[in-house]
Amino acid sequence: MTATLRVMNLTKTFGSFVAVDNISFSATQGEVVGFLGPNGAGKSTTMKMITGFLTPTAGTSYICGYDISEQPIQAKRIFGYLPEGAPSYTDMTVLQFINFIADIRGIDKASKAAKVNDVINKVNLQSVLKQRIETLSKGFRRRVGLAQALIHDPSVLILDEPTDGLDPNQKREIRKLISTMAKDKVIILSTHILEEVEAVCDRVIVLAAGKIMLDSTPKELSNRTPQKNTITALEEVFISIGTAYA
Numbered sequence: 001m002t003a004t005l006r007v008m009n010l011t012k013t014f015g016s017f018v019a020v021d022n023i024s025f026s027a028t029q030g031e032v033v034g035f036l037g038p039n040g041a042g043k044s045t046t047m048k049m050i051t052g053f054l055t056p057t058a059g060t061s062y063i064c065g066y067d068i069s070e071q072p073i074q075a076k077r078i079f080g081y082l083p084e085g086a087p088s089y090t091d092m093t094v095l096q097f098i099n100f101i102a103d104i105r106g107i108d109k110a111s112k113a114a115k116v117n118d119v120i121n122k123v124n125l126q127s128v129l130k131q132r133i134e135t136l137s138k139g140f141r142r143r144v145g146l147a148q149a150l151i152h153d154p155s156v157l158i159l160d161e162p163t164d165g166l167d168p169n170q171k172r173e174i175r176k177l178i179s180t181m182a183k184d185k186v187i188i189l190s191t192h193i194l195e196e197v198e199a200v201c202d203r204v205i206v207l208a209a210g211k212i213m214l215d216s217t218p219k220e221l222s223n224r225t226p227q228k229n230t231i232t233a234l235e236e237v238f239i240s241i242g243t244a245y246a
Helices: 043-050 072-077 094-104 109-122 138-150 168-184 194-200 218-224 230-240
Strands: 004-014 017-028 032-036 058-063 079-082 156-160 186-191 203-208 211-216
Touching: 004 043, 004 186, 017 043, 017 058, 017 186, 017 203, 017 211, 032 043, 032 168, 032 194, 043 058, 043 156, 043 186, 072 079, 079 138, 094 109, 094 138, 109 138, 138 156, 138 168, 168 186, 168 194, 186 194, 194 218, 203 218, 211 218
Parallel strands: 032 186, 032 203, 079 156, 156 186
Antiparallel strands: 004 017, 004 058, 203 211
């Protein structure tokens, strides 16, 4: 099965407030697509709707052909999702939690130990396996969240700020991991950081006020933003496309 993601006319309103406004795009296997935008742009809300964790006001998404609204079980079997905040059962140890997720994902006993060990090594959790998650730093919690998203080797990977809270070395490791996995998956990641888009993304979708303002390449985005400072560069992006930075 070729990995695909198709997002069609996703809209989310909260009363009179339009959080996401008629967003459509598609991505195919081998693409890493970055959602770039300031806080409140609609990045996380869009990801929650794509993955079925938030019901859209209108529109839907198709994950490898499965409609998340009509076929949620089939769709959820083949994607991995790292939400903002990396929620987990914090009274569990890291190893208990990853084993629990492996069981929930239906990984068979014959391959479970190997897959758990593999994902632990991928995100470098060896030093904290026996610690309760509630005792971990923000960076380690983020890596635990990434481990649960990867344990079943999903075809589509949705990552909400995957490097948030990581130190520079850890960020490089995770970016390298994303690049390594990209050839076999569709990967969507959100970020504030232009450097991250340039490091791992093939495409960048700039969001503002719940709308897609730009769908282009990192090179084209870089041409619009000579400064690499996150906030300054974002301001330049929105000025260049004629949109107020909010």
